[in-house]
Amino acid sequence: MKTYLSLSGFDSSQIVSLIVKYGIEGGDRIVLIRPEVEPDTRGESTIQAIRDLSRQIDSSINLEIHRVNHRDFEGMVLSLKDLLEKAEGQVIVNLSGGPREIFLAFTIACISKQEKIHKTTNFSDIDRSLNEIRLPNIVAALEEKQIRILKDISEFSPATITDIAERLSLSESTISRQVARLADIQALEVFPRGKTKELRITLAGKLLL
Template structure:
């Protein structure tokens, strides 16, 4: 099951691009984020365009509108955080479009739950295309040993577990365990290369340092 969560402004093309890029079928869900008070009919036209498209693809696609009060910033962040936490299946979060006030609140909600999101995207107004973006896990708290490993990888990447262990004077089993934890936090990326695994630092890892 896929759950698509997207800000919704006056242009349906970014939402359509999201659906086309990753595919959608009966049982999947689309959640469009809109303000409680609609002051421009173009917003409703966008919602209707997405509704018409989803019905053409499969009538079992569930389209929902998540309303937030644009005047209550804290309330928006909490509401959108709860929306993410309650979403099922693979969650796709589109960080583009919609009112600026809601965009900022949704971005904060996504940054607070990056491990909940399967794919994050952003629609480029310049190139008119949908791009995948990496959300850093800025909420993670690292141990000192994990920071040492991140610093070592940053200075020597791509590297391996045995090389990290040798440079830091730590057992390979300890490094392997900590690297796995850092990969779970999205701070490190592990890529199989032949019989070895190359390790690189991610945006999350750089921010946490």
């Protein structure tokens, strides 16, 4: 089962692109995020277009509209976070389209609950393409040794465990343990290179520093 969560603006292309890219079948769920009060009929037209498309594919596809109060920023973030927490199956999120106020709140909610998300996408208005993106994990707390290791990798990337141990005067076993923890929180990536492993800092690691 897949659950699609998408901001919904005046263009259905991004949502159609999601369905084309990842597929959809009976029992799947599409949740379109819109403001409580529609400013005009264009938003409703987009919703109707997706409703018609989903019915043509399979009548058991569930289309839902999640309404948020665009004047209550904190309320939006918490409502969208709750929506993510309750989503079932493979959760595919689209971070594009819709009012700017909701976009910001939805992005924050997704970053706070990224463990629930299988894929995150962004639809480009420039070349009309759908791209997968990876949200950075920026909510982790770093220990002092982890900070030193990330700073070292940032300066000497790509780095190896042996190189880091020598530069920081720490044992390789200590570096290995900390590297594993940093990889778990997506602060760095590990690339096998023969018998050694190369370490590169990620966007999340740079933001955490």
